[in-house]
Amino acid sequence: MNIITCYKLVPEEQDLIVNDDYSVSWDKAEWKIGTYDLNGVEAGVQLIESVGGKLTALSIGDNILENDKLKKAILSRGPEELVTVVDNELKDLDGHNTAKLLAAAVKKIGLFDLILCGEGSSDIYSQQVGLQLGELLDVITINAVSKITPQGDKIIVERSLDNVVEVLEITPPAVLSVTTDINVPRIPTLKEILAAGKKPVTKFSLSDIDEENVPVVEYIKTAAPEQADRKNIILEGATEENINKLYDYIRQELA
Amino acid sequence: MSLLEKVLIVAENSDVVGELCTAGRACGDKVELVLIDNEAGVQEAIALGADKIYCLNTSDQDRMVEDFLPTIANLLKQEKPNAIILSASTRGKLLAARLAAKLATTVLNDSLSLEVVEGNLISKKRIYGGAALRDEKATGEVSVVTVSAGTFNALDSDNQRKGESVSVDFIEPSYRAKRLEVKTKVGEQVNLTVAKQVVCIGRGLAAQEDISMINELAALMEAEVGCTRPIAEGEQWMTKDRYVGVSGVMLKPDLYLGAGISGQIQHMVGVDQAKVIVAINKDSRAQIFQYADYGIVDDIYTVVPALIKKFKE
Numbered sequence: 177m178n179i180i181t182c183y184k185l186v187p188e189e190q191d192l193i194v195n196d197d198y199s200v201s202w203d204k205a206e207w208k209i210g211t212y213d214l215n216g217v218e219a220g221v222q223l224i225e226s227v228g229g230k231l232t233a234l235s236i237g238d239n240i241l242e243n244d245k246l247k248k249a250i251l252s253r254g255p256e257e258l259v260t261v262v263d264n265e266l267k268d269l270d271g272h273n274t275a276k277l278l279a280a281a282v283k284k285i286g287l288f289d290l291i292l293c294g295e296g297s298s299d300i301y302s303q304q305v306g307l308q309l310g311e312l313l314d315v316i317t318i319n320a321v322s323k324i325t326p327q328g329d330k331i332i333v334e335r336s337l338d339n340v341v342e343v344l345e346i347t348p349p350a351v352l353s354v355t356t357d358i359n360v361p362r363i364p365t366l367k368e369i370l371a372a373g374k375k376p377v378t379k380f381s382l383s384d385i386d387e388e389n390v391p392v393v394e395y396i397k398t399a400a401p402e403q404a405d406r407k408n409i410i411l412e413g414a415t416e417e418n419i420n421k422l423y424d425y426i427r428q429e430l431a
Numbered sequence: 432m433s434l435l436e437k438v439l440i441v442a443e444n445s446d447v448v449g450e451l452c453t454a455g456r457a458c459g460d461k462v463e464l465v466l467i468d469n470e471a472g473v474q475e476a477i478a479l480g481a482d483k484i485y486c487l488n489t490s491d492q493d494r495m496v497e498d499f500l501p502t503i504a505n506l507l508k509q510e511k512p513n514a515i516i517l518s519a520s521t522r523g524k525l526l527a528a529r530l531a532a533k534l535a536t537t538v539l540n541d542s543l544s545l546e547v548v549e550g551n552l553i554s555k556k557r558i559y560g561g562a563a564l565r566d567e568k569a570t571g572e573v574s575v576v577t578v579s580a581g582t583f584n585a586l587d588s589d590n591q592r593k594g595e596s597v598s599v600d601f602i603e604p605s606y607r608a609k610r611l612e613v614k615t616k617v618g619e620q621v622n623l624t625v626a627k628q629v630v631c632i633g634r635g636l637a638a639q640e641d642i643s644m645i646n647e648l649a650a651l652m653e654a655e656v657g658c659t660r661p662i663a664e665g666e667q668w669m670t671k672d673r674y675v676g677v678s679g680v681m682l683k684p685d686l687y688l689g690a691g692i693s694g695q696i697q698h699m700v701g702v703d704q705a706k707v708i709v710a711i712n713k714d715s716r717a718q719i720f721q722y723a724d725y726g727i728v729d730d731i732y733t734v735v736p737a738l739i740k741k742f743k744e
Contacts, residue, residue, distance in 0.1 A: 189697065192562050200563045271528075272537040300558050301678060302540040307528030316606055317529065320521045332611070337521055339620060342495075343612040356664055357671060393537045396553060396566040406708060407724040412715070414729035414737055422709070422734070423741040425725040429686045429707045430628065430652060 177229035177326065177348075180291045181220040182278060182306065183213035183250060185240055186299040198399040207240050209249055212294030214361035219324060219354050220292050221254035221362075227326050232285060236261040236269075236277050244373075251372035252364035258377045259285055261385055270393040275308035280385040282313060289348040290331070295320070295355055303353070310351030318344065319353040433547055434460040439512035440481070441465040441503060441526065443496045445472075447518045449585025452480030454516050454578045456586070458545045458552055463510065465503055465599075467496050477594035480586055484596040494601070495610055496522045501602040504533055512573060514552050519577035527577050536571040542578045552576070561677040561700025581624060581683070621655060621672055623680045628654035628688075629705075631675055633698070634661055635691015635712060635731050639668045645690060648735055651742035654688070659698045675701040691731045694719025711735070 187205035194200050209217075220231045233255035235241055241260045251258055261281050269277070282288065291313075293306030303319070310317025322341070323334035335342040336355055364372070382388055409425075411418040438459025440451040445468045455462035464481040466473075473484050485506060487499055507515065507530065515530060517523040519541045531538045539554035543564070546553045552574045558565045569575070623629060630649040636642065642656070649656045656673065663674035675682055676698045687705035691712060692698065699722050702708060710723040713730045720726045727734055 189560050189562075189695075192559055194562070200559070270537040272531060272535060275532065296678070298560070301560075302538065302556070303524050304528040304531065304538045304540060307525055308532040311529040311532035316608055317525065318608060319525050333608075335521075336616075339616060341614045341616060342610055343614065344608040345611050346608045347606075357667075392535065392569060392571050393539070394568045394570055396568055398558070398563050398565045400563050401561075401703075403722070404703060406722060408720070408726075409724065410715075410720050410726040410728065412728050414727060414733045418727055419734070419737045419741060422725060422727050423738060426652065426686070426688070426709060426738070 177223060177227050177289045178287060179220045179223060179229060179231045180234050180282060180285060180288050181213075181217045181231060181255060182234050182291065182293045182309070183217065184210045184235060184297045184299075185237055185246060186210045186297060189298070194400045198402065200398060200400055207243070207246060209246070210294060211298040212296055212356055213298075214253070214294070215354050215356055215358055216292040216294045217250070217253050217255065218359045218361040220290075222359060223290070223324060223326065224254070229289075230257070231255045233258045234260070234278065234281055234285070236266055236274065236281065238262065238264050238267045247377060248369055248372040249364075251375045252368040253362065255375075257375060259380070260377065261380045261382065263382045265382070265389055268395070269389060270391055271302055271304045272308055272392050273389045274305045275312055277382075277385065277387050277389065278305070278309050279312040280387040281380060282309075284380060284385055287349075289350075291349075291351040293351065293353045295353055306351055306353040313349075313351065316346050316350040318346070318350065320355055321352045322355045322358050324352065324354075324358075433550060434458060435513035435547055435550070435552060437461045437463065437510070437512045438514045438516060439463050439465060439507070439510060440516045441523075442467065443518060443520065443522045443526070444468045447520075447580075448476050448481070449479045450578070450580070450583045451516055451518065452476070453583040453586055454542075454545060454576075456480045457583065458514065458547050463512065465506065467499055473596045475588065477592050478588035478590050480592070482594050484594065485599045486596055487599055488601050493610065495608070497525060498604050498607050499601070500526060500529055501604050502599060504530060505602055506599060507534070507573070514574040514576060516576045516578060519579045523577050527575050531575040534571065534573055534575065536569050536573065536575055539567055539569060539574060539576045542576050543582055545576065545578075557677060557700065560697040562696045579681075581681070618670060623655050623657050623673065623675065623682060626655040626682070626684055628652050628686045629657050629675070629682055629684045630654045630688045630690060631657040631659065631692060631698075631702070632662060632690050633659040633692030636662070637732075639666070641732075642668060644735055644739070648739050648742070651739060652686075652688070654686070657682070659692055659695075677701060689719050689723075690735060692719050693717050694722060
């Protein structure tokens with residue numbers, strides 16, 4: 177089975193700086209692989225382990241993709257090869273352009289059976305890139321996939337909706353966005369991290385994939401929300417007096 | 432505020448008709464509804480704010496909501512709305528993304544508010560795990576939007592409203608998934624979004640069996656029990672429908688009590704709309720105290736049993 181797994185590099189959540197005027201910045205942020213994308217990678221690794229084939233990781237973005245540690249971070253998790261589309265213009269891409277450029281890169285990679293994506297990026301979490309990618313490639317596209325079982329030339333997937341699980345039979349090729357509970361992503365061993373440095377990386381430019389970024393969304397304003405006013409009555413220590421006070425506060429809200 | 436000329440709302444079932452009509456009326460002069468549910472009443476949808484209803488034929492049980500994509504895409508070509516609004520549900524987001532791909536635009540997902548400024552639709556979205564809000568605007572001819580459940584409330588039915596309805600022929604998709612089975616999820620289901628009181632636990636809880644202590648306090652407070660992401664997904668001590676936060680459940684209770692929760696923004700965003708926030712944490716520097724109305728600095732293993740004792744008195 178030929179599987180492509182897509183991921184996005186995102187800033188470490190803890191590193192967000194909120195300024196006094198509520199503006200935000202990632203200037204001092206560390207970067208990492210999107211938390212939910214790791215489930216897509218792990219799902220791909222498990223499929224290859226069970227039926228054989230090749231797993232290729234794919235990402236697009238700016239120069240941060242060239243970071244050695246981050247390249248090893250993805251390759252140490254199991255993909256055999258990494259394909260990137262790098263251009264310094266590819267920053268804060270909107271969902272449609274991300275999908276469009278990924279689709280162009282997928283066509284460069286060639287035939288695939290499955291493309292696996294996470295349920296959303298862990299920074300913007302708009303949950304649309306994988307789905308637009310599937311539509312642009314004109315293949316079966318399913319989100320919220322919580323189980324993938326190959327069965328001959330078909331694939332049985334479970335899709336987790338609010339109260340029910342749909343069991344679907346699909347004929348590849350397909351693009352699947354997986355849930356966070358489909359698996360527990362493994363943590364790479366030191367040996368895997370060292371071996372990752374020797375795996376092949378193919379880097380495309382925008383002209384290589386013959387596409388460009390034409391923004392279709394304008395971001396008008398980004399700001400931290402103002403916090404609601406809270407009473408901030410904090411008691412120090414579980415003394416009998418404090419427990420009584422806390423109980424009274426709770427009781428009064430329950431009444 | 433000016434309005435868009437025509438907004439098309441797409442309802443995957445009858446439950447969301449009311450809130451989608453309200454969202455549509457917030458930004459459109461004319462609100463037209465694509466209804467993917469035979470059970471839903473056309474008259475009721477008109478009373479809730481729809482001017483015209485396109486009824487899709489759902490009588491064939493094998494047809495999934497997703498299979499109506501070509502039918503809806505064709506309708507868009509004919510009707511040329513200025514905006515399309517769907518629910519920010521699993522099905523809604525899939526439909527929205529696939530329609531947007533056809534329209535070469537980006538979906539404005541999880542909209543918290545909609546505003547028309549100089550003929551452009553502006554949508555507000557939470558980003559960075561809820562640490563920031565972003566106003567975004569699609570620059571193309573048509574905006575595709577999904578609205579989070581509970582953001583827009585259904586208007587009171589107005590039985591005097593007039594509207595029309597038409598049937599739309601089904602266009603067979605060129606490929607589709609085959610639905611083999613629909614299974615009910617195992618285990619109990621809860622809906623924390625409607626709970627009046629919620630007690631949440633976080634990493635401060637040392638062992639799974641200690642949830643019984645939390646359950647006891649919650650029962651005395653007539654509260655539901657929720658948790659942070661690590662408890663649901665890392666430890667898997669609780670089901671995903673109890674996980675509170677930006678990618679989980681967004682609460683609106685009268686009272687929230689956080690026990691052993693540090694107060695990371697990703698969780699607190701789901702709690703922000705609580706009328707009163709109470710926090711128990713042994714670390715006085717825990718972020719949750721900044722959000723709290725009432726807090727106590729001590730171990731939950733001391734405070735929770737003491738509170739249980741008080742409630743039982």
